Amino acid sequence: MNARLNLSTVFLLIVPPLLWAGNVVIGRMVNNLVPPITLNFLRWAIAFLILLPLAGPIFRRGSSLWLHWRRFALLGLLGVGLYNALQYLALQSSTPINVTLVAAGMPVWMMLTGWLFFGVAVARRQIIGAILSIGGVLLVLARGELAHLLELRLVAGDIFMIFATIAWSIYSWLLTRSQEPADIRANWASFLLAQVGFGVVWSGVFAAGEWGVTDAVIHWNTTLFAALAYVSIGPAIIAFRCWGAGVQRAGPAVAAFFSNLTPLFAAVLSSAVLGETPHLYHAIAFLLIVGGILVSSRRAA
DSSP states (O other): OOTTOOHHHHHHHHHHHHHHHHHHHHHHHTTTTSOHHHHHHHHHHHHHHHHHHHHGGGGSTTOGGGGGHHHHHHHIIIIIIIHHHHHHHHTTTSOHHHHHHHHTTHHHHHHHHHHHHSOOOOOHHHHHHHHHHHHHHHHHHTTTOGGGGGGOOOOHHHHHHHHHHHHHHHHHHHHTSOOSOHHHHTSHHHHHHHHHHHHHHHHHHHHHHHHHHSOOOOOOOHHHHHHHHHHHHIIIIIHHHHHHHHHHHHOHHHHHHHHTTHHHHHHHHIIIIIOOOOOHHHHHHHHHHHHHHHHHTOOOO
């Protein structure tokens, strides 16, 4: 598919979808134990504490981080503060399978974002692939009832996930622009902590708003503690590390193909953990989305 896709790059791009699939399943499992935006804040606060001993000096006075604080604040807003908060909100009214399949429209948003904001040309095959991917997403949004597309009513979770996907596509394209100091960019822990540091502030502000306008309450138990441990280490630190490295090697457009493995992993995990059986339209939608990516990722002869 791409000369840069050696085995190590493929591994880097397969690990995140597997961990993200687990993330949405866990998020659905604990949605009655902790408010969604608060879950996002707790997740990243724990990840921040884990990363701090590895790269804490970047926050010292005189660090090159502060010369580029606006960029890291933006990365933290999109990748940490917004994406997962919107995803956890989506899981309040939608299933892990639906959430990940709606997110599988990512290549469409990657293509549009690259074209509109980063000057990346769009080929005809990419447009065809985008149409197929959009068809798969619409099939999920219609819950398999194609005759009802004109009467389609999006549940809140579907809308939240669409916005989350747009935020992640912008975040991924920004990762390809090396505008940070070399000392921070070269160290994965420093680069991630710089984003998480600002992201925790964003997510904390959003969580405070959640507690201010809702009757938020946390039900602490062993299930919630275990869930926090998983989402703070796996999808937060390991997946972000692998995704960032994979995107820099293969580019956002190719990496987006691998993100579409998330619905497949989510379907398997949901069936095993939550007992949510996938429907036929989920399989059809997944094939449409993957087919769209295969078409759009083909290179002209």
